[in-house]
Structure formats: structure tokens, C-alpha cells
Amino acid sequence: MSASNRFHDAARNIWHKSRVIRPVYWFCYKHIRYALHHNPLGKIYFQHRKDVTYDQYFPSFYNAHRDEPVDERKVIFLEPVQPRITNNMRLIRDRLARSGKYTIHEHYLRANYAYRWQWKKNCAAFLSDLATAKYVFLPEASQVLSCVDMRPETIVVQTWHACGAFKRFGFSTADQLFGADREEQLRHPYNRNYTYVTVSSPDVVWAYVEAMQLQEHEDIVRPIGVSRTDVFFDQDRIRKAYQKVYQKFPAARGRKIILYAPTFRGHTNEAEAPDKLDVRAFHKALGEDYVMIIKHHQLVRELPKLPEDLTGSFVYDGSRSLDINDLLMVSDLCISDYSSLIFEYSLMERPMLFFAYDLEDYFDWRGFYYNYDEMTPGPVCRTNEDMIDYIQHIDERFDRQAVKDFRYRFMRSCDGHSTDRIMKLVFGDTMAGER
Known part of the structure; x- marks a missing residue:
């Protein structure tokens, strides 16, 4: 190996393993780029570069x-x-x-x-x-x-x-x-x-x-x-989904599964995960009968930390290890916010909750095609306590017909x-x- 290649390999190893260099680099890059984009001359430069490129x-x-x-x-x-x-x-x-x-x-x-x-x-x-x-x-x-x-x-x-x-x-x-x-x-x-x-x-x-x-x-x-x-109509695929989830998260076997699958916040290139879910409160109220699996959006790079003492026994983060389709197939209840996965989940005709603690901000940020409160086929909750209370009384509160109507309106061309x-x-x- 040449001296040049050895140098590049060493530099690459330092870059990937360093806990200081990369964070400092990205911090500087992010703020310098932001400053340039919000500077008149910088805007002209980036626009010209984009025009030439495309x-x-x-x-x-x-x-x-x-x-x-x-x-x-x-x-x-x-x-x-x-x-x-x-x-x-x-x-x-x-x-x-x-x-x-x-x-x-x-x-x-x-x-x-x-x-x-x-x-x-x-x-x-x-x-x-x-x-x-x-x-x-x-x-x-x-x-x-x-x-x-x-x-x-x-x-x-x-x-x-x-x-x-x-x-x-x-x-x-x-x-x-x-x-x-x-x-x-x-x-x-x-x-x-x-x-x-x-x-x-x-x-x-x-x-x-x-x-x-x-x-x-x-x-x-x-x-x-x-x-x-189509996979949601494949019984063999559903059976294998249960096997995969139980293999990754053995504590889920014999208990009901709550899937928390929110969308990201911010722009796609700097996607952040919501961090308002109170895992300990859910464990305290529902830990005997339920487990929780969390699946953050694939664009999110930094995942919120979970309580170490509950990880593996009550909660499992499948953001990097489990396929969203598998999770939709096996979960008994889905908590989301503004994610389109609710459409696929409606094919299962199971309960859905909507943790929309920042609804007004999100509406100003991106907006919806339909009235949010009218289209959601489940309760819109602003707090963890509201969600827990609903789950504790889910047998009498779950409106299956609302989910069926939602499924027909938005998913009737999806039949396997x-x-x-x-x-x-x-x-x-x-x-x-x-x-």
C-alpha cells in the first residue's frame, strides 16, 4: 500500500471513530452554511450554483x-x-x-x-x-x-x-x-x-x-x-412478521403491542424526532399487559434516549432494526401524529391514537389536505395522560366503524x-x- 493510501485510510479511520472531530465539523458546517444562505451574496451564489447544476x-x-x-x-x-x-x-x-x-x-x-x-x-x-x-x-x-x-x-x-x-x-x-x-x-x-x-x-x-x-x-x-x-393481505408474511418481532423483542410475546410511530419534525435534511412521549408513565399504567415498540421516521439521525431500565423489558426502539410493515402487522394499537402510515394501518382495522401535542405549530409549518380533527379515525390527544386513559378504557371507546369508513375513503384501491x-x-x- 502506498504512503498516500495509508494516509487516506488513517484519516478516514480518525474521521469515523472520533467523537470530537465529526461533531465539531458538522456544527461548523451547519452554522456557516446557514449564515451563507441568509446572506444576500450567499443566496446569489447558491442559486447560481443550483441553476448551473440543474x-x-x-x-x-x-x-x-x-x-x-x-x-x-x-x-x-x-x-x-x-x-x-x-x-x-x-x-x-x-x-x-x-x-x-x-x-x-x-x-x-x-x-x-x-x-x-x-x-x-x-x-x-x-x-x-x-x-x-x-x-x-x-x-x-x-x-x-x-x-x-x-x-x-x-x-x-x-x-x-x-x-x-x-x-x-x-x-x-x-x-x-x-x-x-x-x-x-x-x-x-x-x-x-x-x-x-x-x-x-x-x-x-x-x-x-x-x-x-x-x-x-x-x-x-x-x-x-x-x-x-399487498403484503398486508399475505398471511404467511404476517406470520413471519410476528416471528421477527418476537425474536428482536422477546418481552412482547404474550403481551399486547403499542406501536409509537411518529413522523419527523423540521426539514428533511435536518429531521428531528419528537421527544414528548413519557415512556415511564406508560410503563407504570400499562406495563403488565402491554409493551411498547418505537419506530421513528427513517430520516431521523439522532434517536431520543430511552430509559435504560425499561429497554428490553417494556420498550424497544425498532427504528434501525425492524421494518415498519412488520410493526404495523403485529401491533395491537398504533400511536402516531401526522404520519401517513395510518393509512396502511387502517387495513388492519385496529385502534389508532394521535399524539398531536404540537398540532397548531405543525399546521403552520406544513399543513394538511383535510381537517385534521375530522379525518383522524381515533382520538386526538395532547398529553400522555389522555393517551393512557384512552388505552385503559379501549374496549368501550374504540370505534371500529370509524376506522372502516376511513379505510374505504382513503384506501379502497388497496386490496392485495x-x-x-x-x-x-x-x-x-x-x-x-x-x-
Whole structure:
């Protein structure tokens, strides 16, 4: 090994193992970047850099290959943020892989996680590959995909990572504190070049049309179901989910499971977890009959600390170790706040609580598509005491019909065959009957 390589390896080890250098670096980076973004000259610089990146640099990689023949067998799965194929594309990818009829390419941009140079390298590789692809699937918005003039032969399918329509996203947030403002979203769109957008119910089509600015092409949004929901109708998958959870958290066996699964607070690149849940109060009141599993949003990097004496015996943090679908399948009760996972959980027709202690602030921050208090199929609680009291009297207070009505309104296209309909829509009869 050369001296240069040894130096880089040593520097890398110091960077990853140091408890001082990295926190200091990120503290300085965060505050310097904030100062630059809020300085007039800094704003001009960052805007110019973004314009060059999305208007010239990225399109150049796509345009360099767009005159080459389209590969009719090439299917690209794009993950703008996550380092793996997430569950809203997994069933589609696996079915295509088993068929052997298509060549599957996967790209992970790692926005907000990779260093800028690595992210740009990832984007360049994706765009070069995209130019000759016949099919593209992605589960969330992407300015990178949206910055090119897509050739008409390519079919782009937005499977979206959430069901229903709860908190506002995309262009619906243009007048909110969350997300990019109206001018920026028009200048560099997030949701462009789609052929199809698949959603969970006819009742939510309007929200996706608004969020993705598809008013002139409403037929792009298809209420044929969400692929990820098919697993909730698979009894073998449910059985395995119980096995996985009991293996990770043996104390859950023989007791009822409370799932606490909130969404994040703040911007996506600096997502923070809510920290108002009183685990000790829940243990004191419900510890004999219940256990609690916590699943924070995948964008949250720093997880709140749990009481050490209760960890493993009453509470378990599955944020990094358990799949959210598994947890939705096995939990007897779900506590959330503004997370769209309530739509999937409604398929189980089990009790839900909404810990909305900061409802007014969150509404000002991001907003909702529907009246929050009217749409939630369970009690909206402001305190831990309210939640505990409800659970203690859950047999007489749980309104199953409210959950059924909610399920029909927002999830009626999800019946265990969503992936079948998506495959037929995109690939026609070539994938008919493939499993």
C-alpha cells in the first residue's frame, strides 16, 4: 500500500471513530452554511450554483446518450435518498427479477446523506443510464429526474412512498414554511416527466394533482392501489412478521403491542424526532399487559434516549432494526401524529391514537389536505395522560366503524392486488400472471 493510501485510510479511520472531530465539523458546517444562505451574496451564489447544476451540468449527461437506441428491456429503479430499494418498489422489482424478462438497474442518489461530490457522481451515473431506459420507477420526488427533457419512449412510474393524502407535500407546500417556495419549485420542479402516478384511492387523486402540478394531465394519476400494501393481505408474511418481532423483542410475546410511530419534525435534511412521549408513565399504567415498540421516521439521525431500565423489558426502539410493515402487522394499537402510515394501518382495522401535542405549530409549518380533527379515525390527544386513559378504557371507546369508513375513503384501491394492476398498466400482457 502506498504512503498516500495509508494516509487516506488513517484519516478516514480518525474521521469515523472520533467523537470530537465529526461533531465539531458538522456544527461548523451547519452554522456557516446557514449564515451563507441568509446572506444576500450567499443566496446569489447558491442559486447560481443550483441553476448551473440543474440547467446545464446534469442535463449534459442525459443528452450525451439520448440519441442512442432505447433498451426495451432496461428497467431503472431510482432511490433519491435511501441506500436500498424501499418497500413501495420492492414487490415490483422482485417480480421483474423473477420473470427474467428485463434487465434491472438500481441507482441510489443519497441526497442529503452523501458528500456533494459523491451525490453529483451518483446523479451523473443515473442520468447517463436513464437516457436509454425504457422504464423507470421511483418512490418520491426528484429534481434530478425532473431537470431533463425526457424522451417520449421512456415510461416513468411514480409509486410514491406514502398512501392517502395527509400532510401537504410538493407544490401544496409552496405557501407553507416547509419545503421550497413557489418560485423555486417552478424554477426547478420536483415532480416532472411522469407517465403514471399510482395512488391508494379515487378520493385522493385531487391532492396528488395539486402537489405535482398535473392539472393539465390529471389522467396521469391512477387510483389503482399502492404496491407496498399487498403484503398486508399475505398471511404467511404476517406470520413471519410476528416471528421477527418476537425474536428482536422477546418481552412482547404474550403481551399486547403499542406501536409509537411518529413522523419527523423540521426539514428533511435536518429531521428531528419528537421527544414528548413519557415512556415511564406508560410503563407504570400499562406495563403488565402491554409493551411498547418505537419506530421513528427513517430520516431521523439522532434517536431520543430511552430509559435504560425499561429497554428490553417494556420498550424497544425498532427504528434501525425492524421494518415498519412488520410493526404495523403485529401491533395491537398504533400511536402516531401526522404520519401517513395510518393509512396502511387502517387495513388492519385496529385502534389508532394521535399524539398531536404540537398540532397548531405543525399546521403552520406544513399543513394538511383535510381537517385534521375530522379525518383522524381515533382520538386526538395532547398529553400522555389522555393517551393512557384512552388505552385503559379501549374496549368501550374504540370505534371500529370509524376506522372502516376511513379505510374505504382513503384506501379502497388497496386490496392485495395493487402490484398486479401496476404491472399490467406499465408492462401490459407481457407480465400478466407473473408472480
